[in-house]
Amino acid sequence: MINFTDLFKGSWRFERNVKGLFPQPLDFEGRAQFVQKDAYRFYEESGAYALNDQQIDFATSYLYQFVDQTHCRVLFSDQRFFYELTQSPQNIEHLCGQDHYKGHFEQLSKDHWRLNWHISGPRKKNSQITTCYFRA
Numbered sequence: 001m002i003n004f005t006d007l008f009k010g011s012w013r014f015e016r017n018v019k020g021l022f023p024q025p026l027d028f029e030g031r032a033q034f035v036q037k038d039a040y041r042f043y044e045e046s047g048a049y050a051l052n053d054q055q056i057d058f059a060t061s062y063l064y065q066f067v068d069q070t071h072c073r074v075l076f077s078d079q080r081f082f083y084e085l086t087q088s089p090q091n092i093e094h095l096c097g098q099d100h101y102k103g104h105f106e107q108l109s110k111d112h113w114r115l116n117w118h119i120s121g122p123r124k125k126n127s128q129i130t131t132c133y134f135r136a
Contacts, residue, residue, distance in 0.1 A: 001070055002070060002087060002088045002107055003069045003070065004064075004066060004069060004070065004071070004072040004085060005066050005069045006069075006110070007107060007110070007113065008034050008041055008043070008064050008072065009034045009041065010033075010034060010135065010136070011031070011032070011033050011135070011136040012031070012032040012033070012034075012133045012134065012135055012136055013029065013030070013031055013032070013133075013134050013136045014029065014030055014031075014032055014045065014047075014131050014132060014133045014134070015027070015028075015029050015131070015132050015134075016028055016029070016030070016047075016129065016130065016131045016132075017128075017129070017130045017131075018127070018128070018129050019127065019128045019129075020119075020124070020125055020126050020127035020128055021124065021127050021129075022051060026049055026051065027049075028047055028048065028049035028050075029047055030045050030046055030047020030048075030058070031045065031046060031047065031136065032044065032045040032133065033045075034064065039065065040063040040064060040065055040075075041063070041064040041065075041066070042061065042062075042063060042064075043061060043062045043063070043064055044059070044060075044061040045059065045060055045061070046058065046059040061077045062074055062075060062076060062077060062082065063075040063076070063077060063079060070086060070087075071084075071085070071086050072084070072085045072086075073085075082094055083103065085105055088105060088106055088107040088113075089104065089105065089106040089107075090104070090105050090106075091103065091104055092104070092105060096121075097121070097123065098121045098122050098123070099119055099120070099121030099122070099123050099124050100119070100120050100121055101117050101118075101119050102117070102118045102119075102120075103115060103116060103117045103118075104116045110135075111134060111135035112132070112133065112134055112135070113132075113133050114130070114131065114132045114133070115130075115131050115133075116128070116129070116130045116131075117129045117130075
């Protein structure tokens with residue numbers, strides 16, 4: 001049985017592949033950190049990627065809320081619901097306006113997990129985002 005409170009903590013590095021959002025697929029890396037803040041575990045990631053010979057920095061954050069060790073809710077930083085995890089592997093979904101996110105979460109080891117999104121809809125067309133996380 002998965003223990004989300006043990007998995008989602010500390011420092012991580014990640015590798016991300018994005019297809020369908022840009023003229024060509026993008027591969028990039030970044031760093032992520034989980035830090036306990038009040039009732040949430042705050043997740044923050046940052047990194048950079050190259051597009052048309054230009055380096056573009058990025059950063060995003062989420063809130064992880066643990067119902068218990070085996071049940072985790074992931075929220076946007078403004079506390080809107082994003083998705084929920086109760087097992088591994090697990091399929092997940094999120095509606096963002098008319099865009100439909102179909103995801104797949106899988107813990108591969110205690111120090112490695114993967115999140116895959118397939119996005120369909122008018123804004124993001126037929127996009128795929130795969131992120132592999134490795135404990136730093």
